[in-house]
Amino acid sequence: MSDLATALEIVGPRWALLIVERLLDGPQRYGDLQRELGTPTNMLATRLRELEAAGVLYRLPLKHNTRAYALTERGLALRAAITALGRWAADEIGPS
Amino acid sequence: MSDLATALEIVGPRWALLIVERLLDGPQRYGDLQRELGTPTNMLATRLRELEAAGVLYRLPLKHNTRAYALTERGLALRAAITALGRWAADEIGPS
DNA sequence: ACGGCATGCTTGCAAAATGAAAGTGCTGCG
DNA sequence: CGCAGCACTTTCATTTTGCAAGCATGCCGT
Numbered sequence: 001m002s003d004l005a006t007a008l009e010i011v012g013p014r015w016a017l018l019i020v021e022r023l024l025d026g027p028q029r030y031g032d033l034q035r036e037l038g039t040p041t042n043m044l045a046t047r048l049r050e051l052e053a054a055g056v057l058y059r060l061p062l063k064h065n066t067r068a069y070a071l072t073e074r075g076l077a078l079r080a081a082i083t084a085l086g087r088w089a090a091d092e093i094g095p096s
Numbered sequence: 097m098s099d100l101a102t103a104l105e106i107v108g109p110r111w112a113l114l115i116v117e118r119l120l121d122g123p124q125r126y127g128d129l130q131r132e133l134g135t136p137t138n139m140l141a142t143r144l145r146e147l148e149a150a151g152v153l154y155r156l157p158l159k160h161n162t163r164a165y166a167l168t169e170r171g172l173a174l175r176a177a178i179t180a181l182g183r184w185a186a187d188e189i190g191p192s
Numbered sequence: 193a194c195g196g197c198a199t200g201c202t203t204g205c206a207a208a209a210t211g212a213a214a215g216t217g218c219t220g221c222g
Numbered sequence: 223c224g225c226a227g228c229a230c231t232t233t234c235a236t237t238t239t240g241c242a243a244g245c246a247t248g249c250c251g252t
Contacts, residue, residue, distance in 0.1 A: 003182035004182045007181040010185075011181075013238085018098070021098065041200085065198090065246090067200085080183075081181045082100060084180045085177045086103060088174055089106075136211050137212095138231075139209090139211070141229080163229085194252090200245105202245070203244075204242090205243105206241080206242105207240075208237100212236095214234105218227105218229090218230105
């Protein structure tokens, strides 16, 4: 299987890359991610579990019964790919 | 909606980025894409239609009743994002 | 101590996307 | 004419995604 296929097994499912993008700005709590992304709550919970299992992010306990989600080094390494995709979408017909 | 979300509307669905990756090596025929990617044939047809509508690729008529699929300039511009994702997957725990 | 509230999920079920398998239409070739 | 190869389409099962409601935990005010 190609490297790209391997990457897509982890960040291919819907919402996964968008979650990582939000976390590039720093750790976020569950409710914040949900509100800012508009993700269905069950999907958000599922994706966070999968991304944690893949070593992309980890749970960061906070006060009370709250926690935050933060990127691991492996998660932070997605920044290049995310900005590349964002730039592609932002580029109009392209500099001829 | 963020740029990333816009990009994922086009290349987010399953197989889409893998199809583009194969076409980076030059135009390919339908049967070749199917055999090399292992894509279900109905999905391949659907994705090719969507990617053509999005201006990522175009049909290139060949002899007889055959045709090839080739990337537009916009499709070629995905190379950076594809290699970034591929590199991410290929990188082990990362250079500490 | 206890009820209410915020946060972070889980559960049940409907809708949409994906997949497997078989079938269709066209074209050239013998 | 009949057959084979290519490019799909169609049908139906399975998986993924989404919506809405419910549950668990822990603080906070009274």
